Amino acid sequence: MQKTLFTKLSIIAGLCIIFAIGLNMIGSVIYERQNYAASVIKEIAQQHINPQEVITPFIAIPTTVTPECQITAPGTTSKCAPSYSKIETIFANQTQATQDLEVSTDTYKRGIYHATSYDGALTFDQRYIFDKAISRLYEATSPASAEQSSVNTPTSNNKTKPKETIIHWNEAKLIIPVSDLRGVATLPTVTIEQKPIKATYPQTPLLKNLTYVEVAIPQNILQRATKNMASQQSKSRLIATSTNSEALASTDIGSQSPDIKDNQATDIMIDLPLAGISNLNTVPTGQNFNLTMRSNWHAPNFIGKALPNAKKFTANGFEASWQNQYLTIANNQYLSQCLSTANNRCVVISKATLDTSSQSMTPDDAITAIEGIVTEEGTTVTDSYQNVRLNSFGVSFAEPNDVYLQTERAMKYALLLILVSFGTFFLFEVIKSSRIHPIQYLLVGCALFVFYVLLLPLAEQIVFWKAYTIAASACVGLIGWYTYYVLGGIKRAAIFTATLAGLYASFFGILTTEDMNLLLGAVFCFVLLACVMVMTRKIDWYKIA
Template sequence: MKMGWKMLVLAGMGLLMLLALGLVRSLLDERQSRAEEVQREIAQFSAGEQNLSGPYLVFPYTVRVDKWQPAEGGKSGRWAQSEESKQLLLSPSQLTVDGKLAVELLKRGLFEAPVYRSQLQLGGQFHIPALAAYEETLNNDTERRSTRWGKPYLALGLSDVRGIQQLAGQAGGQALAFVPGAGLAHSPRGVHAVVALAASDVLHAQGQGLSFRLGLQLAGSSALLVEPAGDSSTVNLAGNWPHPSFAGNFAPQSRSVNAQGFRARWQTSELATGGNPCLQGKSGCEQNWVGLRLLDPVDRYVLNERTMKYAELFVLLMMGGVFLLEVINRVSVHPVQYTLVMLGLAMFFLLTLSLSEHLGFAMAYWLAALASVLLQGAYGSSVLGSWQSGGVFAGMLAALYGLLFMILQSQDMALLMGSLSLFALLALTMYLTRRIDWGSLGGGSKAPAVTADRQQTDAQSRSLARWQPAVL
C-alpha cells in the first residue's frame, strides 16, 4: 500500500478510535452518575448534608393598626382594624460550638457514601435590649398603632431535622422543651423551645443577659456546616475522617489533619461577617457558614475520569510508535493490525474502570497495565517479525503506563511532567528517524533521495580524485 493511502487509512482509524474511547467515557459517566445516585439514596434514608443555623432568640409581636375611614359625605365613619405579625430576632453576643464527628462508610452494592454521627455542644449568651425601643405606637385622629408581645422562644435552624437523635438544653437556668419548626422567616426548618422569659420583664430593662447551653446529637452525610451566628463566634470541629475539605466563607484559624482524623478551629466576629442580613428581613439573603465536606481524594471514578483525559494522546503516541517501528524494521503492518493494537489500548481504560469498582484504583490500574503490556508485546512480536521488536514495543507501552500513573498521582506537577515527557518523546523520535529516507517510502516514481551519509561519502571521493595524479 502506498504511503499516502496508508496515512489516510490510519487517519480514518484514528476517528474510529475516538468513537471507541467515547463509548468508554460514556460508560464512566454512567457509573459515576449511579454512584452519586446511591449517595443521594443513602442520604434520603438516613440524613443529608446538615446546615446548622442559630440559635436565635425570637421575640414575636403583633402590631395592631386602626385607621379611621370616613363615610361618604364626611359626617360619620368607622375604624378599620388590621394586624401584622412580626419578629424581633436576636443573635448571640457570644457563641461557642464544639463538635466531634464519627464518620463511617455505608455501602450499597459496589457503591459507598460517608455518613457521620456528631456530638455538638452549643453555648453562649444573648444580650437583650429594651423591647420598648422596638414597639410601634401611634395615636392620632386618623390612625392608632399598638404592639402586643408574644412568648419569646429559642430557635435552631437545621437543613434536615431527620438527623436529630437527641436534643436537650437550658436557657437562663430553665430546661428547654423543643418542638418541631424553627419559627424563622429565613429558615423555617428546625426546632424551637419557649423561653421562660416574660416580655414585660425586658420591656424597659437595659442590658439584660440570657445564657444558654444546648447538647445536640446530629446525624448527617457528606457535609456539616455551622453558621457563626454570634457577634463573636468560636467553632471547634474534630473527627476521624482523614480527608476533610474545609468549606464555607471562612478558612480555619488553625487546623490539623493526619491519618487518624482532623481538628479545626474557626473564630469570627461581627466585623468580619458583616452581621446577618437575614435577621434584618432582607429577601434572598445569604448566610455565612464554616465547616467541612467529607470528600474522598482517591475516588475511583474521579481518578478514572482523569485517566480518560489522556486517552486520545495515549492512543496517538502508541500509533506513532507502531508506525516508527514499522519504518525502522522495514516491515509492513496492515491497517487491520493497527486497529487491533488500538482496540487493545482502549480495553486498558475499560479494564481499569471495571476492576477499580472491586479493587483499589492503583491495583486496578497496574493489573490492567500488566495485561495490556503482555498482550501487546506478544502480538507486536508477531506483527513486527521478531521478539526484540515486540519487546521494544512492550517496553514503550510500559514506560507510558508508568509515566501516566505518575502524572495522575501528582496534580500540581501534572502539566510540567506531561509537557517535558512529550518534548523528550519528540526529541527521541527525531533522533531515531534522522537517517530515514522519507522520500523513498512514498511509493512515487522519482528516484530515492540520497541520504546524508551517501552525500558525505561522495563528497570525500570527489575530494580525493582532485589530488590523484593522472595515469599516462
C-alpha cells in the same frame, strides 16, 4: 515505494480516527455511570438523610402589634386596622461553636455505590446579655410621641389611638434550626445557667417552613424584663389618655427605656447530635461568632461564603476554624427583618441540597426569604418575590479520588498512547525492516482500547490504583506476548513491552498528582516528541521512500 509508505501512514491515521470514535463512546459510558451514581446518592439522601445546614441558635419572642386607629365621632365608622403578629429576635452576644465529626463511606450503600456520611456532635456555647437586648426591643417597639398619639382639634372630635406593641415574654423560645431533623437522633440537651433542659419539637411552630427544635426560656431569667415592660406599657397608656399639655410634658418619660440594671450574662450550652450526608454548612448569627471543626476526613473541600481563617491537616484528619464578623452581622439583619414581617409572611427556607456534578451544596441557594408588605389597612399582601440569602460556610466531604473523574482523566492520554504504540511499530518497520500488516496494527490498538473497558468496571469494585494496575498488566502482557510473534524476536518484543509499560506507569503518575497533572502531561509530551526526533534524526526519509 512512496505509494506504499503513504498508504501505510494513511491506514495508521484511519485506525487512530476509529479508536478516537471508540474512546468517545467509552466517555459517554463513563458519563452515564457517573449520573447513575449521583442519582443513587440522591435517592439515599431522600430516603435516609440529606446534607445538613445548621443556623446558629437564637431566641424568638412572639409579638402582637395593634396599628394606629382613627376613632371618629359617634355615629360614624372608625378606621381601625386589625392587629397582627410578628417575631422579635435576640441574638447571642458571643458564640463559640464546636463541631466534631466522624466521616465514613460505609454507612449508606446501594450495591457498589455509597454516600459519604458523617456523624458527630455540635456544641454551641453562647452568652446572652438580656438587658441590652430588652432595651433594644423596647426602643424598637415603643409608642409614637405624644404629639402624634393624640389629636383633638376644635373642629374635629377625631382621635388617634396610638400603636400598641405587646411582647409575649412568657412565650420566648430558644430556636435551634436544623435543615433535616432526621439527622438528629436524640433531642439535644440545652443547659441554661447550669440547669439542663431537654429540647422539644414545636407544637405550634413560630417560624414558617423552618425545621427546628425549641426550648422555653425559664421565666425567672426574663422576669425583670417582663416587669419593666409592663411598667413601661402602663406609662404609655397613661400618656395616650392624657391631655395635649400633659402628653407634651410627658414626652421625655415615654421615650425612656426601662430601668434595667441587671448586667449579668446568661450562659446557654447546646449539645446537638447530628448526622448527614456529603456536606455540612453553618449559618453564623450573633455578635461574636467562632466556629471550630474537627474531623477524621483527610481531603475536605471548604465551601460557602468564607474560607476558614486557620486550618491544620494531620494524619488523623483536619481541624479548621472560621470567624467572619461581616457575614455574621449581615445574617442578623436579614434574619431579624424577615421574622419581623407582619403575620409571619416572610418564609425562611433552610435546605442543603446535593449538587449532582460535585455532590456538594450550592451555597448561594442555601437560604431564601420570601417577603410581603403590609397595607395601611393592616392586611398583608404578597410583594414581588425578593431572594435574601443568608451567608453560610462549611465543608464538603466529597471523595477526593472519584473513579469516574480519574477514568476520564486517564482517557485524555489514550490517543497519545495509541499514537506512541503505532509509531513504535512504524519505526520498527522503517529501521529494522520489519513487515507489519494493518490487521496487526488493528489488533494491538484493540488491546489498548480494551484497557479502558476494563478500567471502569474494575475501579467501581476496587481501589482505583489496583484497578489500573490489573487492567494495565493484562493489556501489557497480552500485547507483549503478541509482539513476540509480530516483530519476530524476544529482544524487539521486550523493548516494545517495556516502552508500553513505562507509558502506563508514567500516565498513572501524572493522574495521581492532581495539582500538577497538566504541567507534567505537557512535559511528558515534550519528552516523547524529543525522543522520537532524536531516534529518527539520521533517517533519510527520501531514501526509505
